[in-house]
Amino acid sequence: MTAAQGTGAYHGFYKKLINDPFDAVDEALEGFAGAHSDLVRLSAPHVIARRVAASAPKVGLVIGGGSGHEPAFAGYVGRGMADAAACGNVFASPPPDVILNAIHEASSGRGVLMGYGNYAGDVLNFGLAAELAIAEGIEVREIRVTDDVASAAPQEIEKRRGIAGDIIVFKCAGAAAERGDSLAEVERIAVEANLATRSMGVALAGCEVPGAGRPTFELGADEISIGMGVHGEPGISRGPLEPADAIAGALVAAIVADMGPQAGREIALLVNGLGATATMDQYILYRGARRALEAAGFHVARSYVGEYITSLEMAGASVTVTTLNDELHELLDAPARTTRFVQ
Amino acid sequence: MTASLRDCILAAADAVDAGRDELGRLDAVAGDGDHGLTMAHGARAVRRALEENREAPPADLLAKVAMAMASIGGAIGPIYATGLLKTAGAIRASESWDGAVTLDRLLACADAAVGAVTALGHAKPGDKTILDAMTPLAESLRASEAEALPVDEAISRARDAALAGAAATSGMIASIGRAARLGEQSRGTPDAGATSFAMIVRAAVDTYLAAAREQTSGTAR
Numbered sequence: 001m002t003a004a005q006g007t008g009a010y011h012g013f014y015k016k017l018i019n020d021p022f023d024a025v026d027e028a029l030e031g032f033a034g035a036h037s038d039l040v041r042l043s044a045p046h047v048i049a050r051r052v053a054a055s056a057p058k059v060g061l062v063i064g065g066g067s068g069h070e071p072a073f074a075g076y077v078g079r080g081m082a083d084a085a086a087c088g089n090v091f092a093s094p095p096p097d098v099i100l101n102a103i104h105e106a107s108s109g110r111g112v113l114m115g116y117g118n119y120a121g122d123v124l125n126f127g128l129a130a131e132l133a134i135a136e137g138i139e140v141r142e143i144r145v146t147d148d149v150a151s152a153a154p155q156e157i158e159k160r161r162g163i164a165g166d167i168i169v170f171k172c173a174g175a176a177a178e179r180g181d182s183l184a185e186v187e188r189i190a191v192e193a194n195l196a197t198r199s200m201g202v203a204l205a206g207c208e209v210p211g212a213g214r215p216t217f218e219l220g221a222d223e224i225s226i227g228m229g230v231h232g233e234p235g236i237s238r239g240p241l242e243p244a245d246a247i248a249g250a251l252v253a254a255i256v257a258d259m260g261p262q263a264g265r266e267i268a269l270l271v272n273g274l275g276a277t278a279t280m281d282q283y284i285l286y287r288g289a290r291r292a293l294e295a296a297g298f299h300v301a302r303s304y305v306g307e308y309i310t311s312l313e314m315a316g317a318s319v320t321v322t323t324l325n326d327e328l329h330e331l332l333d334a335p336a337r338t339t340r341f342v343q
Numbered sequence: 344m345t346a347s348l349r350d351c352i353l354a355a356a357d358a359v360d361a362g363r364d365e366l367g368r369l370d371a372v373a374g375d376g377d378h379g380l381t382m383a384h385g386a387r388a389v390r391r392a393l394e395e396n397r398e399a400p401p402a403d404l405l406a407k408v409a410m411a412m413a414s415i416g417g418a419i420g421p422i423y424a425t426g427l428l429k430t431a432g433a434i435r436a437s438e439s440w441d442g443a444v445t446l447d448r449l450l451a452c453a454d455a456a457v458g459a460v461t462a463l464g465h466a467k468p469g470d471k472t473i474l475d476a477m478t479p480l481a482e483s484l485r486a487s488e489a490e491a492l493p494v495d496e497a498i499s500r501a502r503d504a505a506l507a508g509a510a511a512t513s514g515m516i517a518s519i520g521r522a523a524r525l526g527e528q529s530r531g532t533p534d535a536g537a538t539s540f541a542m543i544v545r546a547a548v549d550t551y552l553a554a555a556r557e558q559t560s561g562t563a564r
Contacts, residue, residue, distance in 0.1 A: 021380065022383075022384070022387070066377075066416075066417075088416040088417065089377070089380070089381060089384055089415065089416060089417070090377055090380065091375045091376070091377040092377050092381050092415065092416050092417030092420075093416045093417050093418070093420075094416045095413055095414050095415065095416035095420055095421075096413065096421075097413075097414065098416070119418075120418040120464075121416065121417040121418035121419070121420075121421075124418055124421040124422075124463065124464075125416055125417075125420070125421060128421060208376075209367065209375070209376050209377045209380055210380070211363075211367075211379075211380045211383070212364075212367040212371070212376050212377070212379060212380060213364055213367070214364075214367065214368060214371065214376075215371070215376075216371045216375055216376035217371060217376075229375075231374075231375035231377075232371075232375050232376060
């Protein structure tokens, strides 16, 4: 951190609207809970829970991960999706006690499914929290989202990280829980949704963890990084900036190649902005991706465009494709009322 | 006795704060750049634990420090928590702990910590993780015990082994954790977790040795 220059403001690499970097997550969560008090409440430190619990006992869905990805994960707490979100520090998994508090909020006697992106820290902390909850007699299962095709080869799918595909998986699992499915059923659906979902992203410019004083990575003025993760992990290849259609084509090609022969299938298409890319650009990327997918024989049955899981002020976007069957289609279409996901 | 465990832990917390930018920079090369800030959160939580447990005996104090580190989350929180908890356990297991620092006790603590971190993270030496600083420290203590070196000399060597181990991660390719996804790109920069561990060890050991020297010269007078 560079010294404050007379004003007490935080002067990092990027201009940020924060106070003390140490307090950024707490203050953001306080703001979030205050702004959306009709839907959620801050039930314990770093835990956002539904304002009103479901009327009948149901399988609980706990989601979570590091902060800095707003509106993830708290933005998906509400009817039809998650019951509670466990929020970590910036780009760091929440600790076991925070996750356990979220599990308590979500538990109404029919078991709890934990959903999170597949990262080493999350695996450790959610795993420990599950052990603590199971010791208390709460039945707990988990789904680790692994949609990012850039992060590992197809034969090592269990090593892949979770990015915007989180939203699709949490939506389907949340809808299944809301309609009264058993824990085993909700888990099965989450697994299915995860296997049906693939993503790939592009970064145009980096982001800075508050207090770091420097971006997590830097790109040249005309340079992009294909395959970056939502934590600013540098991507798998760098190259010059290209037109949106070319980038959309490259992302879709990688996803389609990974899916294998599935032409003719109905799909959901999600274009996710990473924080600093204009909404206009997101729609241009969506158009390109949709055209590329239709050219490959897919039928786009449902679309989402916007900032669903960001990386602070990173510029760029990702494309997520989910192949739908009747069940996933119905669950994706089911109503939801969260701060970020309303349908 | 010389420097208290509390003094050593405080020095380590200070070192983490001082190294915050460097750690963030190292982590930004192959990871997400949060390591400096996450460890600084740990330093803050650890100071609070020291403040709230002024009378705690060493093993209990280490257990409180372990819980403080657990509270930071991320991958590093549970790693420090399990390592410190097993270290506390090794101290408790050591008969009639009287505060005397002996080589066999130090080695038991180091082995317990290495074992715990290995069990949790499934890394092995060479994977470019914190273990590449922890393991050389333990092996150095083992060699010193075999040579029956004086404790202070052994501690000094163990510190150097941890520092050298952390520096050597620069030549490795990350194969586990978030940094692993970059493969070859991680070569040329030391691992942030190994580096912060070495920072902590250096600060704690230097505090201990400085106090020991002071006591020796005081005795001589």
